[in-house]
Amino acid sequence: MSESTSAPDPFWKKLWRSAVREPYTGDRRSRLRLVMNNLILHLHPAQVPVRTLRFTYSWGLGGLSALLVVLLAVTGAMLMFVYTPAPDQAYQSILALNTQVWYGQLVRNLHHWAGNALVVVVALHLLRVFFTGAFREPRAFNWLIGLALLLLTVVANFTGYLLPWDQLAYWGITVGAGILAYVPVVGNWLSQVLLGGPEIGPATLLNFYGLHLSVIPIAMLFLMSLHFWRVRKDGGLSVPRGVDEAPVLKDENVTTFSDLVRPEAVWATVTLTALVLWSMFVNAPLEPLANPDLSPNPAKAAWYFLGIQELLLHFHPLIGAIVIPGLALAALAALPYLSGDMDSVGVYFRSRRGRWLAAFSAAAGALLTVGYVLVDEFYLDLPALLPSLPTLLSNGVVPLAALLLGLIGYHGAMRRFFRATRCEATLSVFVLVLTGFIGLTLIGIFFRGPGMALLWPWEVAGH
Amino acid sequence: MTTQVSQPGAVSRREFLKLGWGLLAGVAALEGGLAAVQFSLPRVAAGEFGGVFTCGPVEAFPPGSVTPFNEGRFYLLRLDDGGFLALYRRCTHLGCAVPWDPTTNQFVCPCHASAFDQTGQVLNPPAPRPLDRFAVAIQDGQVRVDTSRPLEREQFDPSQLVYA
Ligand code: HEM
Ligand code: FES
Numbered sequence A: 001m002s003e004s005t006s007a008p009d010p011f012w013k014k015l016w017r018s019a020v021r022e023p024y025t026g027d028r029r030s031r032l033r034l035v036m037n038n039l040i041l042h043l044h045p046a047q048v049p050v051r052t053l054r055f056t057y058s059w060g061l062g063g064l065s066a067l068l069v070v071l072l073a074v075t076g077a078m079l080m081f082v083y084t085p086a087p088d089q090a091y092q093s094i095l096a097l098n099t100q101v102w103y104g105q106l107v108r109n110l111h112h113w114a115g116n117a118l119v120v121v122v123a124l125h126l127l128r129v130f131f132t133g134a135f136r137e138p139r140a141f142n143w144l145i146g147l148a149l150l151l152l153t154v155v156a157n158f159t160g161y162l163l164p165w166d167q168l169a170y171w172g173i174t175v176g177a178g179i180l181a182y183v184p185v186v187g188n189w190l191s192q193v194l195l196g197g198p199e200i201g202p203a204t205l206l207n208f209y210g211l212h213l214s215v216i217p218i219a220m221l222f223l224m225s226l227h228f229w230r231v232r233k234d235g236g237l238s239v240p241r242g243v244d245e246a247p248v249l250k251d252e253n254v255t256t257f258s259d260l261v262r263p264e265a266v267w268a269t270v271t272l273t274a275l276v277l278w279s280m281f282v283n284a285p286l287e288p289l290a291n292p293d294l295s296p297n298p299a300k301a302a303w304y305f306l307g308i309q310e311l312l313l314h315f316h317p318l319i320g321a322i323v324i325p326g327l328a329l330a331a332l333a334a335l336p337y338l339s340g341d342m343d344s345v346g347v348y349f350r351s352r353r354g355r356w357l358a359a360f361s362a363a364a365g366a367l368l369t370v371g372y373v374l375v376d377e378f379y380l381d382l383p384a385l386l387p388s389l390p391t392l393l394s395n396g397v398v399p400l401a402a403l404l405l406g407l408i409g410y411h412g413a414m415r416r417f418f419r420a421t422r423c424e425a426t427l428s429v430f431v432l433v434l435t436g437f438i439g440l441t442l443i444g445i446f447f448r449g450p451g452m453a454l455l456w457p458w459e460v461a462g463h
Numbered sequence B: 001m002t003t004q005v006s007q008p009g010a011v012s013r014r015e016f017l018k019l020g021w022g023l024l025a026g027v028a029a030l031e032g033g034l035a036a037v038q039f040s041l042p043r044v045a046a047g048e049f050g051g052v053f054t055c056g057p058v059e060a061f062p063p064g065s066v067t068p069f070n071e072g073r074f075y076l077l078r079l080d081d082g083g084f085l086a087l088y089r090r091c092t093h094l095g096c097a098v099p100w101d102p103t104t105n106q107f108v109c110p111c112h113a114s115a116f117d118q119t120g121q122v123l124n125p126p127a128p129r130p131l132d133r134f135a136v137a138i139q140d141g142q143v144r145v146d147t148s149r150p151l152e153r154e155q156f157d158p159s160q161l162v163y164a
Helices: A011-020 A028-037 A061-080 A087-099 A104-131 A140-162 A167-180 A187-195 A202-233 A261-281 A303-314 A317-338 A352-378 A391-417 A422-446 A457-461 B013-040
Strands: A047-049 A253-255 B052-057 B065-069 B074-078 B084-088 B106-108 B122-124 B133-139 B142-151
Touching (some): A028 A253, A087 A202, A140 A167, A140 A317, A303 A317, A303 A352, A352 A422, A391 A422, B074 B142
Antiparallel strands (some): B052 B142, B084 B133, B133 B142
């Protein structure tokens, strides 16, 4: 032990060193050690293959989802200090927030828009993972965790939707819980437990408050940790490559700090700035106080459910609201375990033919959806054509069977007429269904007016 | 001499303990689940919607009248023949509040345009079944409606009417 002759370090220097564990000198070794020794940074590996940094591969969408979740936690915690979860005070507390609390409206706007943006960003992240084929083994289980996160994101938005206790909240949740009640056998019970009674009341608000503020965030935090951990355990990000490139076996590594951290920080700053600017100019909606005696016309669910609500106009509720979304989810979950012949991980849309077929299927999906909605609205009346059948069959099972046969036929046609491989044909069906769902959602948002009649968007906006 | 003879098919001590612990864990999980469900079951306060409403004397409701009870979320109907019927105003499609339209003598839902006649039967889908009803009882000339449980039905039937 050598006694130093210089003055002992000042207290603050000791404190700093005790916190950072190792001095940072900026050389390669120090940069690697920094990532390993920092709780937040060590979500990353210390070095990453240089190709995975390509922005137009991941679009930073997973990281953006995480950023939005953090922003939601911070703004949500601020809202907690103002909000009271009781029917006769909830709306007042939101009004007070908007008018009397410094930056109250801005914080509410940020929370509102970040929540809505999260639905979009997580969905886009799912699409990027699907289109790059990154859901295949060894990442199959992480795809499942991701699906659970998507569901939690939707449930978080759904439960938060009720809290302002305005007309929008009250009737949006009424219609949403009405959909739940169509689950066979247990539906009524489920909706009663969720609402704490047959209708929305004080118990509902307390239930949703508890779910929204504790159960869902904790579940999300847990699953997100698992998700990030699995990304690393599964060998890091899938490695992008061009359409005609052979799979990359060995790639040059660069240090995470700061070749990955720098673009992350830039992307986070850009999107945060955009979100703050947006929230400064566009207020989160707030309608008059909830009135259980007066349903608005039209009564719509939150926008991300309007695709399903549109299905409800064409199918028996059990088929439209439960069976079709359930089948779609099951298909998504089974995807990594069922899809065959795929050696195209890292290639956007699988192959050259895959790109072409995706574009074709998108066009076909859009046309077929708009066509079907128009025909069903004005010409087709299945219950009248099949009067001897109960509507569950005539307006449910029969068109569902036709739909499924159509999808199988489409898969076969891709294989036969376009010589698609199995995974290219699956991609085509996915794109067909995806554009269908997006189409239905857009119709539900922009083209449905009072009484759910088909109108032009400017007519809908006028109501 | 005591030797452990393990008969074929017999359960060893290790297996027995494993089974025991497994069963205990199962029971604990079941209890936990049950407690969670019980915990979250609907809670209804007395005197509010979900309780029994005393609507008034029989004479207050002339035949052919439709009287809304907003607090109780129902309409008290007296049909032309004097029979009483209480209809839950919650649309059987997705749950909107259905207003009574006296000009057409129909309940018309503002949300997706379901229509119901005076007895609650569906005139126009998407509603899949008639409006639910609540039990009506007439005691000492007073009409009482029990809103604790909506009664579902496939169609209207005169046995659902209550006479003074
Ligand atoms: C709150 C929701 C979510 C968060 C915060 C999140 C976060 C992330 C992050 C940070 C990554 C690293 C790479 C990247 O940014 O793309 C990632 C990768 C991944 N995510 Fe998610 N994610 C979420 C939802 C989902 C969903 C809905 C899916 C699909 C069902 C999914 C499946 C995957 C898969 C398979 C990978 C590995 C991709 C590859 O190796 O190329 N995640 N996620
Ligand atoms: S809720 Fe009444 S028609 Fe849909």
